[in-house]
Amino acid sequence: MPPLIDKAERARQFARAIASDLAMYNEAKLSQGIIDDTLFDLMKEEIEEGRAHFQSRVTPEIAATNLYERALVDILLKQRGQHIKSKIW
Numbered sequence: 001m002p003p004l005i006d007k008a009e010r011a012r013q014f015a016r017a018i019a020s021d022l023a024m025y026n027e028a029k030l031s032q033g034i035i036d037d038t039l040f041d042l043m044k045e046e047i048e049e050g051r052a053h054f055q056s057r058v059t060p061e062i063a064a065t066n067l068y069e070r071a072l073v074d075i076l077l078k079q080r081g082q083h084i085k086s087k088i089w
Contacts, residue, residue, distance in 0.1 A: 022075075
């Protein structure tokens with residue numbers, strides 16, 4: 001098993017990679033969730049699985065930050081979701 005990530009920048013990159021994978025492998029759910037404003041409910045299982053993976057690879061101090069949640073917003077909403085018509089924009 002690789003050593004735990006203890007640098008915030010590396011953890012941020014890792015969180016963004018997980019969020020990108022969530023977006024790539026769940027495009028239909030992502031689009032529907034943004035359209036219906038139910039994204040986090042619709043993708044709850046996938047998001048929790050990603051969170052568990054993130055927390056398993058970072059130190060407890062890093063896991064206690066909002067890096068994973070920030071990556072979700074940056075990637076799922078800002079980067080991938082802005083072109084989708086929705087009542088939330």
